[in-house]
Amino acid sequence: MNLDQEFDRYERVSDEEINNPNEELFAEPDEDPEDDFEETEEEDGDDEQISNQSLNESFAQVMARRIERRHFLKGAAVTAGLLVVSTEAMTGQADASVNLGFTPVQLSSEDKIIVPPGYSSDVVIRWGDPIRAGAPSFNIAQQTAAAQSQQFGYNCDFLFAVPYRRNTLASLRRAAESYVLWVNHEYTNPELMFAGYNASSPTKEQVDIELAAHGGTVVAIELRRRGLFLGGEKWAVDLFSPLNRRITAETEILLTGPAAGSDLVKTAADPTGTRVRGMLNNCGGGITPWGTIVTCEENFNQYFGNLTNLPTSDARRAIHTRYGLTSGASERRWENFYDRFDVAKEPNEAFRFGYAVEIDLFNPSAPIKKRTALGRLKHEAATFVTAADGRVVAYTGDDERFEYMYKFVTEGKLDPTRGAANGDLLDKGTLYVAKFNGDGTGEWLPLVGGQGALANWTQAEVCINTRGAADLVGATKMDRPEDIETNPVNGRVYAVFTNNTRRGTGTNPATDAPNPRANNRHGHIIEITEAGNNATATTFKWEIFMLCGDPSVAAEGTYWAGWQGGVSPISSPDNITFDISGNLWIATDGQINTFRKNDGIYVVPVQGTQRGNLRQFMSGVPGGEVASLALSPDNRTLFASIQHPGEGSTYDSPTSTFPDGGKPRPSVIAVRKGDGGLIGS
Ligand code: FEO
Ligand code: CA
Ligand code: CA
Numbered sequence: 001m002n003l004d005q006e007f008d009r010y011e012r013v014s015d016e017e018i019n020n021p022n023e024e025l026f027a028e029p030d031e032d033p034e035d036d037f038e039e040t041e042e043e044d045g046d047d048e049q050i051s052n053q054s055l056n057e058s059f060a061q062v063m064a065r066r067i068e069r070r071h072f073l074k075g076a077a078v079t080a081g082l083l084v085v086s087t088e089a090m091t092g093q094a095d096a097s098v099n100l101g102f103t104p105v106q107l108s109s110e111d112k113i114i115v116p117p118g119y120s121s122d123v124v125i126r127w128g129d130p131i132r133a134g135a136p137s138f139n140i141a142q143q144t145a146a147a148q149s150q151q152f153g154y155n156c157d158f159l160f161a162v163p164y165r166r167n168t169l170a171s172l173r174r175a176a177e178s179y180v181l182w183v184n185h186e187y188t189n190p191e192l193m194f195a196g197y198n199a200s201s202p203t204k205e206q207v208d209i210e211l212a213a214h215g216g217t218v219v220a221i222e223l224r225r226r227g228l229f230l231g232g233e234k235w236a237v238d239l240f241s242p243l244n245r246r247i248t249a250e251t252e253i254l255l256t257g258p259a260a261g262s263d264l265v266k267t268a269a270d271p272t273g274t275r276v277r278g279m280l281n282n283c284g285g286g287i288t289p290w291g292t293i294v295t296c297e298e299n300f301n302q303y304f305g306n307l308t309n310l311p312t313s314d315a316r317r318a319i320h321t322r323y324g325l326t327s328g329a330s331e332r333r334w335e336n337f338y339d340r341f342d343v344a345k346e347p348n349e350a351f352r353f354g355y356a357v358e359i360d361l362f363n364p365s366a367p368i369k370k371r372t373a374l375g376r377l378k379h380e381a382a383t384f385v386t387a388a389d390g391r392v393v394a395y396t397g398d399d400e401r402f403e404y405m406y407k408f409v410t411e412g413k414l415d416p417t418r419g420a421a422n423g424d425l426l427d428k429g430t431l432y433v434a435k436f437n438g439d440g441t442g443e444w445l446p447l448v449g450g451q452g453a454l455a456n457w458t459q460a461e462v463c464i465n466t467r468g469a470a471d472l473v474g475a476t477k478m479d480r481p482e483d484i485e486t487n488p489v490n491g492r493v494y495a496v497f498t499n500n501t502r503r504g505t506g507t508n509p510a511t512d513a514p515n516p517r518a519n520n521r522h523g524h525i526i527e528i529t530e531a532g533n534n535a536t537a538t539t540f541k542w543e544i545f546m547l548c549g550d551p552s553v554a555a556e557g558t559y560w561a562g563w564q565g566g567v568s569p570i571s572s573p574d575n576i577t578f579d580i581s582g583n584l585w586i587a588t589d590g591q592i593n594t595f596r597k598n599d600g601i602y603v604v605p606v607q608g609t610q611r612g613n614l615r616q617f618m619s620g621v622p623g624g625e626v627a628s629l630a631l632s633p634d635n636r637t638l639f640a641s642i643q644h645p646g647e648g649s650t651y652d653s654p655t656s657t658f659p660d661g662g663k664p665r666p667s668v669i670a671v672r673k674g675d676g677g678l679i680g681s
Pocket of ligand 1: 283589
């Protein structure tokens with residue numbers, strides 16, 4: 001089942017109704033004149049659903065009334081406060097298809113976002129922007145942790161825009177479309193954040209700001225008209241939305257699933273082994289069939305220092321070594337101020353990071369949960385699909401050289417009447433790791449404690465030392481598994497392997513069929529067909545879809561899904577998505593290292609006569625990866641995270657001044673076509 005089908009469960013409201021709200025919800029006349037982006041009290045104050053009541057109560061009241069009258073809320077979004085979504089808005093135009101007709105852009109080193117002729121890009125939100133009315137405005141010279149915790153965090157990564165309708169006269173009048181936007185804040189670049197940063201001796205104040213700059217952001221955004229003289233439209237944050245919030249490295253998060261309560265996750269601060277402070281290095285993510293988001297902790301190892309001070313006789317040391325914890329001082333030296341980041345002082349704290357974290361965007365009071373059943377690894381992302389029998393499947397990759405690709409299959413089945421309560425499905429099921437055979441077949445090997453090679457393991461141990469378990473069952477070592485996504489049109493699974501310059505070198509693993517290039521600088525993409533097109537299958541077929549690189553350099557051995565014509569050069573594919581026609585959109589992370597050019601966004605058809613005809617759609621800025629991309633459901637906006645602009649330089653002399661001409665600030669951008677047309681057309 002694809003996302004469009006999943007979202008079909010949201011309330012059906014016609015586009016006409018959205019544009020012409022009737023008296024059911026809106027009794028009072030609108031008296032405010034149009035304005036250009038200026039927030040007014042009115043926007044908050046006239047909201048019938050949230051005035052002086054808790055969000056849940058008012059939402060429940062409104063929804064109860066609407067369900068009673070119209071019987072159209074089918075369940076999945078019942079808990080989603082304020083959520084009223086047009087099916088058409090979620091699924092795009094039913095009869096629309098994307099005919100890729102844009103003029104490709106070229107690789108660039110310019111310090112600006114480059115999009116094809118006829119397109120434009122705007123900043124939606126940038127590091128330090130207040131996320132709610134009354135939050136401090138950004139002042140890079142006077143940062144505080146308290147301010148940062150109310151501002152957009154650093155290094156935006158995975159983003160997802162969930163359509164919703166906030167039932168206020170003001171927002172409906174002003175906004176053609178509204179979304180709740182989730183954005184990860186993967187990590188910090190203190191050398192770009194702070195003047196005179198001393199990497200060997202950061203101040204406690206700097207560390208506290210960094211803790212607050214990690215995590216994620218929820219903000220409501222609206223597509224607003226720019227006003228009479230500016231023309232066009234622009235995405236802007238609704239600073240008055242009650243859904244807006246920050247999650248940081250200090251926010252309380254529950255551990256659930258097999259590892260919860262295990263001795264290995266108990267600490268001095270949390271003897272129950274169930275309550276973690278914060279999430280770290282959230283890279284990719286996904287959206288569940290019930291409308292929550294799952295954001296994934298990736299390189300959590302880099303936050304924990306002093307592993308060498310843990311005695312070699314301590315069995316935990318070997319696990320921490322397998323996960324690459326730092327032997328001496330950590331890169332950011334948080335352990336100088338907080339014992340939990342010192343492995344010798346709190347050996348179990350690192351076992352509480354490296355998970356897929358579920359968040360209900362529409363219910364700020366709902367607990368956030370680290371779903372340990374999906375394994376502990378350097379998760380790139382998690383992509384959810386519902387199988388025909390109702391079980392839910394999550395694909396996830398472990399982004400490091402020679403690591404593995406996984407999937408989790410729930411034991412229980414999706415119940416559309418349970419809404420976000422379906423999240424508990426993620427606590428019980430089977431975790432598998434992929435084995436790719438040389439003949440184009442593959443197997444999903446179960447990681448079940450007490451069985452086979454894991455006979456002496458508990459499931460808690462499997463979910464904490466997932467890499468160790470996968471080592472024992474004979475999984476295939478891949479060239480850095482990044483994003484894995486299912487194509488809503490052809491049902492196939494596309495897995496991205498970003499690069500691995502150590503493949504086939506020295507004593508490292510040699511090339512093999514699924515990782516066919518030694519010194520794989522540019523990465524590749526594999527196309528997987530599950531047996532019977534069933535996501536719960538335990539066998540699959542696979543083929544190489546693309547071997548990336550510069551097509552003009554024969555020695556790079558590029559391959560473009562059989563396409564023989566020209567293509568745009570591409571390196572280090574990372575995150576992917578699909579448009580409504582099933583074309584594969586790719587964001588890159590690393591072209592600065594290979595082509596000495598900026599990262600970008602590309603699109604390639606996966607079917608038909610144009611299969612493999614890759615074209616570059618966008619170019620980013622110096623030092624900045626394009627960390628995430630998401631198309632609005634109507635495919636008329638492309639959101640992208642421009643992460644770490646200027647990375648590789650310093651605060652005093654940055655290589656990028658994106659987005660405003662001053663110090664570089666990681667930002668979410670929105671790309672639109674001038675005529676409002678489909679992205680890519
Ligand atoms: Fe944070 Fe695997 O990219
Ligand atoms: Ca990534
Ligand atoms: Ca990456």
